[in-house]
Amino acid sequence: MSTTAEQLHDHHHEHPKGVLAWITRWLTTTNHKDIGTLYLWFSFLMFFIGGFMAMIIRAELFQPGLQVVDPMFFNSMTTMHALMMIFGAVMPAFVGLANWMLPMMIGAPDMALPRLNNWSFWILPFAFAMLLSTLFMEGGGPAAGWTMYAPLVLQTGDAFPFLIFSVHLMGISSVMGAINIIATVLNMRAPGMTLLRMPLFVWTWLITAYLLIAVMPVLAGAVTMLLTDKFFGTSFFNPAGGGDPVMYQHIFWFFGHPEVYILILPAFGIVSQIIPTFARKRLFGYASMVYATASIAFLSFIVWAHHMFTVGMPLAGELFFMFATMLIAVPTGVKIFNWVATMWKGAMTFETPMLFALSFVVLFSIGGFSGLMLAITPADFQYHDTYFVVAHFHYVLVPGAIFAITAAVYYWLPKWTGHMYNEFLGKVHFWASMIFMNLTFFPMHFVGLAGMPRRIPDYAVQFADFNWVSSIGAFGFGISQLLFLFIVIKTVRGGKKATSQVWEGAHGLEWTVPSPAPHHTFSTPPDVNLMHKEAHS
Amino acid sequence: MTEMNTVPAPANNRLVAKLLLVVLAMFGFGYALVPLYDIICDITGLNGKTGQVSAAEVVGPDESRTVTVKFVATVNNAAPWEFLPNDVTMKVHPGGIYTTSYRARNKTGRSLVGQATPSVSPREASLYFNKTECFCFTKQEFEPHEDRDMPVKFVVDRDLPSHIESLVLSYTFFDITDSSGKS
Numbered sequence: 133m134s135t136t137a138e139q140l141h142d143h144h145h146e147h148p149k150g151v152l153a154w155i156t157r158w159l160t161t162t163n164h165k166d167i168g169t170l171y172l173w174f175s176f177l178m179f180f181i182g183g184f185m186a187m188i189i190r191a192e193l194f195q196p197g198l199q200v201v202d203p204m205f206f207n208s209m210t211t212m213h214a215l216m217m218i219f220g221a222v223m224p225a226f227v228g229l230a231n232w233m234l235p236m237m238i239g240a241p242d243m244a245l246p247r248l249n250n251w252s253f254w255i256l257p258f259a260f261a262m263l264l265s266t267l268f269m270e271g272g273g274p275a276a277g278w279t280m281y282a283p284l285v286l287q288t289g290d291a292f293p294f295l296i297f298s299v300h301l302m303g304i305s306s307v308m309g310a311i312n313i314i315a316t317v318l319n320m321r322a323p324g325m326t327l328l329r330m331p332l333f334v335w336t337w338l339i340t341a342y343l344l345i346a347v348m349p350v351l352a353g354a355v356t357m358l359l360t361d362k363f364f365g366t367s368f369f370n371p372a373g374g375g376d377p378v379m380y381q382h383i384f385w386f387f388g389h390p391e392v393y394i395l396i397l398p399a400f401g402i403v404s405q406i407i408p409t410f411a412r413k414r415l416f417g418y419a420s421m422v423y424a425t426a427s428i429a430f431l432s433f434i435v436w437a438h439h440m441f442t443v444g445m446p447l448a449g450e451l452f453f454m455f456a457t458m459l460i461a462v463p464t465g466v467k468i469f470n471w472v473a474t475m476w477k478g479a480m481t482f483e484t485p486m487l488f489a490l491s492f493v494v495l496f497s498i499g500g501f502s503g504l505m506l507a508i509t510p511a512d513f514q515y516h517d518t519y520f521v522v523a524h525f526h527y528v529l530v531p532g533a534i535f536a537i538t539a540a541v542y543y544w545l546p547k548w549t550g551h552m553y554n555e556f557l558g559k560v561h562f563w564a565s566m567i568f569m570n571l572t573f574f575p576m577h578f579v580g581l582a583g584m585p586r587r588i589p590d591y592a593v594q595f596a597d598f599n600w601v602s603s604i605g606a607f608g609f610g611i612s613q614l615l616f617l618f619i620v621i622k623t624v625r626g627g628k629k630a631t632s633q634v635w636e637g638a639h640g641l642e643w644t645v646p647s648p649a650p651h652h653t654f655s656t657p658p659d660v661n662l663m664h665k666e667a668h669s
Numbered sequence: 670m671t672e673m674n675t676v677p678a679p680a681n682n683r684l685v686a687k688l689l690l691v692v693l694a695m696f697g698f699g700y701a702l703v704p705l706y707d708i709i710c711d712i713t714g715l716n717g718k719t720g721q722v723s724a725a726e727v728v729g730p731d732e733s734r735t736v737t738v739k740f741v742a743t744v745n746n747a748a749p750w751e752f753l754p755n756d757v758t759m760k761v762h763p764g765g766i767y768t769t770s771y772r773a774r775n776k777t778g779r780s781l782v783g784q785a786t787p788s789v790s791p792r793e794a795s796l797y798f799n800k801t802e803c804f805c806f807t808k809q810e811f812e813p814h815e816d817r818d819m820p821v822k823f824v825v826d827r828d829l830p831s832h833i834e835s836l837v838l839s840y841t842f843f844d845i846t847d848s849s850g851k852s
Contacts, residue, residue, distance in 0.1 A: 244681050311688045315681055349692050353699025365848050368703060371786045372745070372843030379706045383699060444792065 159254070162246035163651060164231045169548075170253050171228025172541075176617070178220030178260060179534075183610055185213040190572075190606035192589050193599050206589035207275035208267065214278035218395065219302045220260050222529070225537045226398040227252075227309045230337050233544065234313065236642040236649065237331045239322025239658045244315035252308035259301035266291035277587060279388065280355065282369035282380040286362050296359045303348040310344035313337055322641070324660030328422070331640055332415065335422050336401030339429045343390045343397070346433075351387040354380065378443050385436035393432045396496075396528060397425060399536030400467060403489045405640075406543050407471050410486035411478030412637035417470040424463035424470075431460045441512045450509045457507040461500065468497055483635070484558030488539035491531055491566050499527030502577065517587075520580025526573045535565070538616065545620065546634045550648030551627030557619050564612035571605030730765030731827050737761075737835035738825070742771055748844035749776045750783060750811075755818065764827040766801065771840060773809070774816040781811045785819075785840045794836040797826035808845060 161167060188209050192200045201209070231249065235242055243249045267273040271289015274280070280295070288295065317338045321330070330338075357368040358380075367373025369380045400421075408415045415421065437445060437453040445453075471493050480486070502524040506512050515521060546552050575598035580586075584595045591599065630647040641660070645653045738761055740754035751774040761767050775781050785805040789795035804819035811817075823838075 245685070307692055311685055311692075314688060315684050318684060319680055345688055345692050346695050349696035350699040350702075353696050357700075357703075371841065372784045372845050373848070374786075376706070376710075379703065382706060383702050386699075386702065446792070 160250065162242075162250050164235050164243045164246070164249065165548075165649065165651065167243075167249050167253050168228045168230075168232030171224050171231055174253070174256060175221045175223075175225035175228060176620075178216050178224065180613070180617075181264070182213050182216030182221055183613060185209045185216065186606060187610050189213060190603040193591070194603040195600070196591050196593050196596050198590055201589070203589045204272055204275055207277075207587060208273035210587050211274050211277055212263070212267070215263060215274075216260070217529075218278065218391075219299075219306075220256075222395050222533045222537070223302075223306060224256060226337075226340070226395075226533075227306070227313075229333075229398070229402070229537070229540050229544075230309075230313055232548065233642060234316055234334055234337060235320070236645065236653055237334050237640060238317065238320065238325050239641050239654045239660060240316060240320035241652060241655050243312050244320050245312045248308050249312050252305045252312065255301050255305040255308075259298045259305065262294050262301070263298040266294045269294070279381075279384055280358065281384070282358055282361065282377050285358060286369075292362060293359065296355045299355050300352055303352045306344050307348050310341035310348075313341040314345075317341075322654065322657040322660050324662075324664065328419065329660065329664065331401075332404035332418070332421055333398070333401035336397045336404075336425050339425050340394050340397045343394050343429055343432065347387040347390040347394075350383065351391075354383040354387065357383075378440075381440045381443060382437070385439045386433075388439065389436040390429070390432040392525075392528075393428060395533050397429065399492070399496075399533050400425060402536045402540045402543075403471065403492050404467075406485050406489040406539055407474050407493075409543075409635050409637045409639075410483060410489075411475045411480050413474055413478040415470070416473035416476075417466070420466055421470055424466040427463040428460060431456065431463070435460065438507055438509075438512070441509050442516050454507055454509045458504060461504055464500055468493060468500075479637075483542075484553070484555065484562055485539045485543035487559065487562045487566075488535045488542065491562075492535045492539065495531030495535070495569075496528060499524060499529075499532060502527060515580065517585055518580040519576040519584045519586055522586050523573050523576035523580055526576070530569055530573065531566075538565070541620065543635075544642075545623055546630035547642060547645075547647050547649055549624050549627075550630055550646075551623050552630050552634075553619055553623040553627065557615065557622075561612060561615045561619060564615065565609060568605045568608035568612055572602050572609055573605075575599075575601050575605075730762035732762055734763055734831075735760050736763060736825055736829065736833070738767075738823075739835065739837045740769065740771070741837055741839040743839065743841045745841050745843045748783070748842065749781065750774065750842055750844075751776060752840075752842045761825055763797075763825045763829050766822060766824050768820055768822045770818040770820045771804065772816070772818050773811070773842065775811040775814055778813045780813060780846075781844060782846045783809045783811065784843045784845045785809070786843065788839045788841070790837045790839065791833065794829065794833050797829040797833075798836065798838065799824045799826060805840065 158166065158170065161170075188201060189206065192198070192206055194200075231243065234240075269290040271291060274285070274288050274291050274295045276285035276288060285292070285295075317330070317334060357366070360366040361368050361370055361375075367375040369375045369377045371377070404415055404421060435453055435457045437449060438457045441450060441453070482490075502520065506515055506521065506524055542553060542558055579591075579595045579598045582595065584591050632646050633643045634647060635643075641654070641658060641663075642649075644658065644663075737758055739758045740756055742752045742754050744750050744752050752771065753773075754769070754771050756769045759767060759769060771785075773783065787800070787803070787805050789798045800821060800823045802820065802822035804821065809819065821838075825836075
């Protein structure tokens with residue numbers, strides 16, 4: 133592989149003209165920055181498609197009764213919204229950020245396996261084209277929830293095999309991406325870039341990549357069992373043949389719980405990069421951050437059944453999963469306190485990335501606390517499958533994963549494009565997102581506690597006011613993201629020239645290369661030992 | 670670009686091979702969860718499944734104790750059967766062998782194949798409920814409009830925890846005509 137990376141890169145130096153040449157360039161590119169860009173634009177597109185589905189959901193829930201769509205289509209909207217956002221928006225956005233930033237952060241010329249990298253991206257458009265096409269099929273799109281519980285999901289119409297194969301493709305893509313990231317981080321670091329000198333974003337991604345290769349194959353197995361149950365007469369989840377539908381839930385959540393950490397650990401890494409920059413202090417408790425991330429990853433494998441407390445588990449099982457789940461609050465708390473301690477007595481400024489990172493810390497903590505409430509087994513029997521759960525996971529995913537990704541885009545956009553974004557518009561985007569996001573999801577706590585069930589297009593009239601507020605918040609949040617798209621396009625096309633360091637308090641290898649980052653960086657490895665000595669002298 | 674700090678191919682290849690092995694192993698692990706789940710359920714009685722054929726050693730009934738057994742029947746997905754227990758409840762002594770039966774009637778003019786799956790509630794009791802003979806052990810073939818009784822022979826173990834005074838035996842009847850190879 134030592135020479136191939138070099139050969140593959142050379143023909144990209146001159147950018148050929150013409151539409152066909154342009155398409156060929158992007159189809160065949162093996163450059164980590166190109167592929168990072170592809171991933172990011174792709175995830176942005178999926179974010180808007182998934183977001184549009186959320187608008188349909190909120191339009192239907194604007195008032196009690198059935199007004200906008202029929203219930204079957206409503207269910208397929210909740211299902212597809214989740215699949216698009218999880219596998220289409222958040223995961224590819226993190227992989228895109230990893231592609232762009234990891235090699236630059238560890239002083240490598242590219243990812244370790246550039247051709248695999250190209251392939252893992254180009255699988256995705258096919259996977260999602262297939263998934264979206266199911267909406268036009270006989271029997272409608274998948275509507276059994278993104279968790280695809282048997283036996284309900286087996287009633288899906290023609291969409292069923294397409295759903296399964298698209299999940300397979302997404303799995304293959306993320307596993308290849310993860311292998312590439314592990315190989316890059318373990319084999320391609322510049323001399324002197326020891327493991328415990330790596331930026332936190334690199335660390336959290338390394339751990340996330342291990343989670344991905346451990347659990348995506350389990351999901352692939354679970355959906356393959358669904359496929360053979362439906363078409364080949366096996367009875368994994370069919371009691372008539374000796375199977376058990378509850379077993380599906382165990383296998384799914386064995387994947388599903390580590391999956392939620394796949395969606396948040398890279399966000400922890402991003403916030404750990406941004407807060408020190410704008411607090412103008414070194415990250416407090418670097419080593420404890422690394423160990424906390426690793427503990428969270430380990431614990432994520434032994435808490436899955438807290439998603440299914442109500443299936444009828446022995447008391448000992450309920451207690452074990454309750455306490456193990458609560459234990460996760462300890463390393464997560466370590467992280468929150470480290471971020472706060474980093475800001476303590478720092479010379480803070482509040483540019484857009486910092487605003488998003490700060491709101492991440494506050495709002496993610498709210499989501500964490502409602503998670504603790506859900507972890508209490510006896511209380512969970514009341515909360516299970518209500519809007520309280522919806523409020524909880526949207527608080528960890530929207531101001532958690534999405535805000536972190538948004539912060540990362542504002543933070544690194546000057547490095548990618550060479551232009552500063554418009555700070556005023558960025559702040560407008562932040563405050564609009566922040567206010568509308570809370571308007572959307574905070575009332576869901578109340579309707580959930582009062583017993584409003586999730587995944588149902590109609591509701592009792594006493595929930596009408598809060599749902600009205602939620603829907604207005606959701607429309608506002610949706611429109612605010614169009615402003616984000618506008619800001620990004622505007623910054624790509626022009627703007628104030630960015631310096632190499634971009635931010636006054638920014639440290640790390642990615643800030644030593646010019647802005648915009650040239651097509652090839654660190655073809656000659658930087659001397660990290662020297663930089664490290666300077667930083668400490 | 671003469672001095673690229675890429676690693677020699679063997680190092681990458683070895684790492685990728687190891688990681689692929691992990692991926693394969695985890696795919697296998699997903700499937701290994703299936704027998705693992707059955708074993709855990711067997712040990713704990715977690716999903717209410719009773720043991721299959723049981724050659725219960727008969728020590729004789731414990732006359733000093735009476736347990737109520739209730740019988741429940743359900744037809745899955747409105748399959749075209751009428752399915753009812755002939756006894757709704759029975760008073761039994763732990764250790765004694767008892768026989769009851771369920772009645773099923775094919776409501777259609779077609780031949781049907783059914784399969785019953787048992788479940789015992791409370792879960793804890795399922796470990797102490799043994800069937801020596803049951804129509805649920807095999808699939809049941811029905812001629813058009815056939816109506817017949819299907820026997821169950823069972824023993825409630827003498828070791829049944831003393832706080833359990835009654836238990837429910839529930840059967841769900843599934844239509845497996847399509848998957849059993851009969852038309």
